[in-house]
Amino acid sequence: MADQGVREGRKLVIVPRMYTEEELILATGKSIPERVKDEIKGFWANLEEQLSRLGRIDKVYRDMITAEGEEGVRQLSAMDPCNYGVVKPLLEGGAKLMATEDPLLVKEAEAWVGAMAWGSPSALELFRDNLKDRNRYIAERINETLRPGEVGLLFMEPSRELQLPEGLEVVRIESGSLDLLKALLGGKKVE
Numbered sequence: 001m002a003d004q005g006v007r008e009g010r011k012l013v014i015v016p017r018m019y020t021e022e023e024l025i026l027a028t029g030k031s032i033p034e035r036v037k038d039e040i041k042g043f044w045a046n047l048e049e050q051l052s053r054l055g056r057i058d059k060v061y062r063d064m065i066t067a068e069g070e071e072g073v074r075q076l077s078a079m080d081p082c083n084y085g086v087v088k089p090l091l092e093g094g095a096k097l098m099a100t101e102d103p104l105l106v107k108e109a110e111a112w113v114g115a116m117a118w119g120s121p122s123a124l125e126l127f128r129d130n131l132k133d134r135n136r137y138i139a140e141r142i143n144e145t146l147r148p149g150e151v152g153l154l155f156m157e158p159s160r161e162l163q164l165p166e167g168l169e170v171v172r173i174e175s176g177s178l179d180l181l182k183a184l185l186g187g188k189k190v191e
Contacts, residue, residue, distance in 0.1 A: 011151045011169040016158035018043045020080050044082050050173055057095045058150040060087055061142060063157055066103040073097055083155055098145055105134045135162050
């Protein structure tokens, strides 16, 4: 019965998505220590346990997903098999994977990342502007698609920030694994 009050409103559970090994290698330019690989596995196991306590999830959102239905599932399974492994049982239980991002904005972001790799001086500023547009789009998508009484789950890159609408109950799931990853990405030695 305690869940009934939440069901009348809208609830969004935000999970800082774990970087894939490929993303970490790309970001750091070096191989990933075994300890970090173990932390990544622990993150997903811990998350599955936390999600099992939430009850019903109606909608699943994930940054970089630009399509719904089977195409969205294909996108997720190709880009992040671990995240897909956590989402698959939710979808089998009736949750719906939502198109979360605008495909044109995602392609633009990829172009700016490429330009930054080539040393374009203005690319970083343009990428940041693009990220603001993407964040605004995600917040609008959630506001438009998460109905009263529904619970949504958002997997999002940890450094991104959204301006979510009032009246939306937000719960954040945190993980100590993210501190280790921040140290790795920040250039601190991780053993």
